[in-house]
Amino acid sequence: MAYETGRRNFLWTLGTSLAASLLWKPDATAELPRVAAALKPEAGSNKSPSFVSVRAPGIPNLPGTLTGNVREFQLTAQPVTIQLPDMSDGMGMQGRPVNVWGYNGSMIGPTIEAVEGETVRVFFTNNLSEPTTVHFHGIELPIEMDGVPDFSQDPVPPGGTFVYEFPLNQSGTYFYHSHYMPAKQVGLGLMGFFIIHPKNPSPSQIVDHDYAYFLHTWKVNPGSSIPDTLEMNNFNYFTMNGRVGNGVGSWKLPPMKAKVGERVRIRVTNLSMLTHPVHLHGHTFLITDWGGGFLPDHQQIKANTISVSSAEVRALEFTARAPGNWMFHCHFTHHTMNDMDRPPLPGSPPMEGMSNMDMGGMSTWINVTA
Numbered sequence: 001m002a003y004e005t006g007r008r009n010f011l012w013t014l015g016t017s018l019a020a021s022l023l024w025k026p027d028a029t030a031e032l033p034r035v036a037a038a039l040k041p042e043a044g045s046n047k048s049p050s051f052v053s054v055r056a057p058g059i060p061n062l063p064g065t066l067t068g069n070v071r072e073f074q075l076t077a078q079p080v081t082i083q084l085p086d087m088s089d090g091m092g093m094q095g096r097p098v099n100v101w102g103y104n105g106s107m108i109g110p111t112i113e114a115v116e117g118e119t120v121r122v123f124f125t126n127n128l129s130e131p132t133t134v135h136f137h138g139i140e141l142p143i144e145m146d147g148v149p150d151f152s153q154d155p156v157p158p159g160g161t162f163v164y165e166f167p168l169n170q171s172g173t174y175f176y177h178s179h180y181m182p183a184k185q186v187g188l189g190l191m192g193f194f195i196i197h198p199k200n201p202s203p204s205q206i207v208d209h210d211y212a213y214f215l216h217t218w219k220v221n222p223g224s225s226i227p228d229t230l231e232m233n234n235f236n237y238f239t240m241n242g243r244v245g246n247g248v249g250s251w252k253l254p255p256m257k258a259k260v261g262e263r264v265r266i267r268v269t270n271l272s273m274l275t276h277p278v279h280l281h282g283h284t285f286l287i288t289d290w291g292g293g294f295l296p297d298h299q300q301i302k303a304n305t306i307s308v309s310s311a312e313v314r315a316l317e318f319t320a321r322a323p324g325n326w327m328f329h330c331h332f333t334h335h336t337m338n339d340m341d342r343p344p345l346p347g348s349p350p351m352e353g354m355s356n357m358d359m360g361g362m363s364t365w366i367n368v369t370a
Contacts, residue, residue, distance in 0.1 A: 051205070054111055054195045054267065056212040057254040057364070058241045062110035062192075070119045073112060075134065077178070077190060078127040080107045083251040084220065084237055085244060085338045085360065095248040098218070099225050101128060101188040108214045108242045109176070109192025116171040116199040122164040124156065131155030134164060135179035136194055137311065138291060141166035147179045155180050171198040172293035173212070173267045173313045187229030189216070189242065191271050198294070205294055207317065208262035213240045215308065215330070215362060217272040220339075232273055238335040238361040245329070245336065245363035256328070256366035258320040264366065266316045266328065270308045276330040276362060278314075279305040282322065289315030305331060320368045329363035336361040 053061065064073045079101055086096035103109030114120050126132050133155055135147035145166045146152040156162045174194040178185035193212050198205060216239050219231035237244065243253040258264050267289070268278055287301045288294055291313035308314050329336050338360040 051197050051201055052207065052210050054113060054193065054210045054212050056108065056111050056193055056214065056241050057256065058243050058251075059108050059192075059214075060104075060106055060110045062104065062112050064112070064114070066118075069117070070121055071114050072121045072123065074104075074123050074125075075109075075112075076104055076125040076127055077101065077132050077134075078103070078105065080105060080189070082107055082242055083248055084218075084239075085246065085248050095251065096220075097225055098220055098227065100227065100242075101185060101190050102242075103190065103192055106192075107189035108216075109190070111193040111195060111212065112176070113195045113197065114168055115197045116168050119165065119167045124162045124164060126156040126158055126160050126162075129158055130181075131157050131160075132178050132180045132185060132190065133162075134176055136164070136166075136174065136176050138172075138174040138313070139166070139168070139194065139196075140170055149180050168196050170293055171196045173269065173289050173291070173315055175214070175269050175271070175313070177271060184229045186271055188227060191216075193267070193269065195267075204297065205288075206263070207265045209256065209258050210265045210267070211256050212267040213269070213364075214242070215240060215268065215270040215272055215276050215278075216242065217274055217335075235272075235274070236339045238330065238337075240362050240364060244338055244360045246338070246360040253364050255325070255364055258366060258368050260320055260323060260368060260370055262320050264318055264320055268306075268308050268314045268316070270310055270312055272310060274332075274335075275307050275309040276335065277305050277307045277332065278362075279327075279329060279331045280316065280318070280366075281327040282324065283318045283320075283326065285316040285318040287314060288317045289313060320366070323368050323370050325365045325367050327363065327365050330361070336363045 062073050064071045079099065082098050082100055083095035084098050086094040100107045124134055133147040133149055133153060143152050145164050149155045174196060176192050176194050178190035191214060193214065217235040218237040218239065219228040219235050220237060221228055240253060243251055245253055247253055270276055284302055284304055287303060287306060306314050
């Protein structure tokens with residue numbers, strides 16, 4: 001390749017990019033409108049979507065403009081700084097800055113939403129210190145738009161641009177991610193949701209709330225602010241949408257919300273090195289999407305726990321049945337803790353002020369009200 005970046009210069013290339021890092025602190029409690037601005041119909045049209053916008057808690061939706069049948073987006077890869085709980089004080093009450101990579105100032109990248117039958121045009125800019133590409137995972141598109149270096153395109157150099165354009169002939173839950181040095185670049189956070197809403201949704205596909213979670217794992221060594229992307233199994237932070245369940249300050253993972261009787265969909269995608277069995281308390285759900293679009297009714301499966309392996313997608317749907325804060329979390333118990341390199345270890349008595357420490361990591365909840 002014209003741009004060859006090996007392990008030996010990994011820290012150098014990352015270090016230079018971190019000089020331009022952005023500290024992204026969105027309002028974690030901000031509510032998205034029922035129909036996102038990103039999906040507003042063409043100017044002058046009286047049409048409105050018959051579906052709700054997808055909300056990935058803690059992650060923004062990417063605004064787009066629709067002209068005729070073409071929906072355009074601006075997507076920029078760039079360094080980002082997030083905050084994870086610093087367990088060195090034994091309490092996890094302080095933030096720990098971690099330098100990662102993301103899109104448009106967000107890690108996980110902003111959620112892209114479009115509608116089946118539209119053509120999408122993504123104006124991509126690379127503000128990283130090394131080349132990259134964007135692969136749209138699971139989407140049926142021309143080979144020139146597949147985002148694989150030297151197979152379908154040249155890598156986009158630092159400061160370079162590329163226009164991805166393709167028609168949407170399917171619907172469902174998909175995602176985008178880097179396909180250049182993916183162990184490093186995906187490991188640093190270059191990923192995001194790409195949701196394609198059905199053009200003519202059936203009544204059973206209409207829900208009141210549509211949530212999405214991206215699962216990821218991290219190895220951040222003591223004293224370091226850079227994730228170790230060469231690690232393959234010994235991770236110490238486990239995140240949903242780039243946040244842990246008991247995050248610090250504005251980096252807390254906002255809960256889902258619904259009222260009794262409302263229909264809820266939760267989309268889950270995993271790009272980590274591990275499988276995660278996600279479990280919902282107090283409810284039985286239907287698995288309605290296995291990664292290739294919505295399943296016919298007769299193929300949907302009832303469950304309360306479902307394993308999601310790397311690069312897989314699941315969509316879970318249920319009716320909120322009773323008031324309460326119902327947990328939604330990975331059921332590998334070590335994955336609901338933070339920074340496993342430090343005490344207290346699982347099974348240890350909780351320290352003062354840490355009674356809920358074991359529900360950090362990959363955990364959140366849905367607040368159901370009457």
